[in-house]
Amino acid sequence: MAKALIGFVGGPTSDQLRETARMHRRIADLEAEVLRLKIENDGLLAAVREHIEPVTAGDLLEPAAH
Structure with missing residues (x-):
């Protein structure tokens, strides 16, 4: 049945082998x-973390000073 699905009785054609190799590359x-x-991305995140002050949930609950 697999041979019928592929549509031929031999192995893969040279074109199919080249296409498979191209797809693998x-x-x-x-x-x-x-x-x-x-x-x-990891490097960028590390750089950002060095320049940003950590924010806690408590910081978010405090009213902002004007």
Whole structure:
């Protein structure tokens, strides 16, 4: 039945193998980009945390001074 779904009785064609290889490379490139962006985001968050005063729930309940 699997052969009928694929539409032929042999293995994958050379075009299919090339397309599969291309897709694997693209996936690897995208995974690397996601990792790079996560690392960059973590660095940006760390930099922001160094410059922002922590806010507690109590701070939010106090009336603002004018």
